[in-house]
Amino acid sequence: MNKNSDHPSSFDNNTTSFPIDVDENIENPKALSISHYRNIIKDFFNYLLGIIKTRKSHLISVKYLLAFKNMHRFSNGLTTDLFSFLTKNKKSQDKYIFNDLSNVVSSNEVNLAKQAKSAIKKDGYFVFPHRIDSELIEELKTFSLNQPAELCPKLTDGTTHQVFNPDAPQTNRYNFGDADLSGLSAVKTLSRAYLFRSIAEAYIGRPPVLSAVNMWWTAVGSETPSSAAAQYFHYDYSHPKWLKFFVYLTDVNTNSGPHCLIPGSHKSDKMGAAFRKPNRSRIKDSEIESAYPGKYLELCGPAGTISVFDTRCWHKGKMPTLNNRLIFELYFTSHGVGDKLPDIHTSIFGNNDKLA
Secondary structure, three states, X not given: OOOOOOOOOOOOOOOOOOOOOOOHHHHOOXXXXXXXXXXXXXXXXXXXXXXXXXXXXXXXXXXXXXXXXXXXXXXXXXXXXXXXXXXXXXXXXXXXXXXHHXXXXXXXXXXXXXXXXXXXXXXXXXXXXXXXXXXXXXXXXXXXXXXXXXXXXXXXXXXXXXXXXXXXXXXXXXXXXXXXXXXXXXXXXXXXXXHHHHHHHHHHOOOOEEEEEEEXXXXXXXXXXXXXXXXXXEOOOOOOOEEEEEEEOOOEOOOOOOEEEOOOOOOOOOOOHHHHOOOOOOEOHHHHHHHOOOOXXXXXXXXXXXXXXXXXXXXXXXXOOOOOEEEEEEEEEOOEEOOOOOHHHHHHHOXXXXXX
């Protein structure tokens, strides 16, 4: 299969087909059980206790995080908004953050940070007018083509890791995580960018924790979208508040798996309330179109394009049909989960919670 071909192609006869990937929540959402409603009382009290415990901490326990997530679903996101308001750090106000930023970058970049924060608050996303340097793209892309990646889904014979072959991919997605990427100079450069961390702190309202760095290939070849590869609409929830920066490392058009989103849906709106219930995880395009008619947006751009998302908004990666896509992600959050900051944070920044 040639990734540069002018038409969708299937696998050669001597290659295996993609593993079957089914998510029952797409077609058959389960009814909520009585136990779900019983647990809401327990979750509510853990939510209140969690606010007290985590308000001045950089860490959150799994118990409280699960309560926050369940309350988010039952309240259509209102409890998450309340937590964000109650736990803002006074030193993380815009006037302090952007003043500090002005000491290390140009006034144009300070204005760009302000513009980005405003756009994310309003629409849930922002696309930067500039791109990352070609040297960073080349380092990351070269690594991705020479190192074994985690397969998602794994192959039917049980294989879990494999070097990505652009001309004969074997599964939907090839993942690289913290342990794979933390030593790369390009990852350190992007993670430490004053501009990115300043935007994250201004939006989150607290010194941001770098909770993950990820990179993955999304491959051409599947006949249907993959739930495991996040090709159905969904929203994220793994921390009380977060922000994700994405960099396209290949040219991306409508046929090569662009990010798709519903602008403004990161807010607690009524249109998507039914899809945020605990019995839903992946949402069909037709359901999203019915709830948000005419709002669907695809983000395309050349290699090096940078975007930032509050991925509480409805979003997905479109299934590529002509070209494989490589993307890099920085994941900044309000808290670390557990009893210590994430290893990727301390490896990049140490234990300092100040801007790097």
